[in-house]
Amino acid sequence: MSFEITTQEQYYSAKQRFSELEKWIEKMENFSKWGAHQQEAIAEYSDLNTALALYEGDQFKKNMIWF
Structure with missing residues (x-):
């Protein structure tokens, strides 16, 4: 199983599933x-x-301001 997240919608869906699995575990x-x-x-x-x-790392890089 391998996941690639490229959109905010995928991110929120993955975050929700991750939270569900975390609680179950x-x-x-x-x-x-x-x-x-x-x-x-x-x-x-x-x-x-x-x-x-x-x-999240990619989003952080995109939002950084380079001087």
């Missing part, structure tokens, strides 16, 4: 007994985290 207690479904959720969470960070 926090409720899980015994990580050693996780099955494939939970592992896929962790992979999606990680990929979204990376995509969000890349997009």
Whole structure:
């Protein structure tokens, strides 16, 4: 799974999904007994985290004022 965020709409959608996954993961207690479904959720969470960070970094660069 790999995500690329290029628009504000995609960003807000990804941010919402990331928040949902984060809340779900926090409720899980015994990580050693996780099955494939939970592992896929962790992979999606990680990929979204990376995509969000890349997009936010790009937006920061675009909004910087260079002297």
